[in-house]
Amino acid sequence: MIRMAIVDDDTIFAETVAKKADAFLASKSVPAEVWYGDGRTLLSLLRECRNFEVYLLDVEMPDINGLELAEKIRIFDPKARIILLTAYDRFALQGIRLGVYYYILKDSYWLELSRILERICQEEEDREEYYFIATEVSGYKIPVNQILYLTKEKKYTIFHCLNGI
Numbered sequence: 001m002i003r004m005a006i007v008d009d010d011t012i013f014a015e016t017v018a019k020k021a022d023a024f025l026a027s028k029s030v031p032a033e034v035w036y037g038d039g040r041t042l043l044s045l046l047r048e049c050r051n052f053e054v055y056l057l058d059v060e061m062p063d064i065n066g067l068e069l070a071e072k073i074r075i076f077d078p079k080a081r082i083i084l085l086t087a088y089d090r091f092a093l094q095g096i097r098l099g100v101y102y103y104i105l106k107d108s109y110w111l112e113l114s115r116i117l118e119r120i121c122q123e124e125e126d127r128e129e130y131y132f133i134a135t136e137v138s139g140y141k142i143p144v145n146q147i148l149y150l151t152k153e154k155k156y157t158i159f160h161c162l163n164g165i
Contacts, residue, residue, distance in 0.1 A: 003051070003125060006036040007069060008058040008085070009165040013106075017056065017085070017113070024114055030121050039064040046076040054101075054120060056113075067091065070098045081120060085109055132158075 004021060008014040014036040024060045025032035035045075035052070040063055055073055057066035059135050064072075069093075070082045081101040130141040135156065146161045 001033065002029045002053050002093065002120065003033045004035070004054040005042055005045075005052040006034065007039050007042050007061070007066070008036070008055045008056075009038070009061040009063075010058070011036070017109075020110060021056075021113070021117060023115055025116075025121070028121050030124070039066075039069045040158075042069070043072060046073065051077050051080075053081060053084045053124070054117075056085050057082060059084055059088065059091045067094055067098065070095070070100060074098070083113075083116060085113070129136055 002025060004018075006018050006021070008016045008017070018034045018036040022032055022034045026036075039057075039061060043064075055070070056070055057067040066084055066086065070084070073080050073082060082098070082105060083102045084095045084100050085104045085106060087106045089103075089105060095103050102112075102116050104116070129144040131144055131147065133140045133142065142159060142161065148160045148162060151158045151160065
């Protein structure tokens, strides 16, 4: 599961990016939750322990700019993948100093963002731990973080997982 937050003061643009990102992740069969909104609301969500794996932030916004927001996100989640998506290249150095994951210019964002999402999907798959069950005919990979509990019925072990997987 990849949870992504998109923060931009242009809500139409944010909604468009959210739809494209959600569709892209679905095409890769990656379960996703894509949220979009403003910086203040995101900070409220973080205070409520609702974290995301990926943060896509505009830099110039009226309430809180993306660089300030990135600093605050780092307090809640030092390993967060923060991507700055902005119309201006002049903030790139500040972004690098903050340890952002990537910096994308809005004028040609989708090709670059799709490449980044592809890389993130691969990173997530590489770091996921699986319980592998081998049968005579095939094998099954069950993500460890999806296993709720195990029960035993006669000589069989039953895996009870999230979403009935």
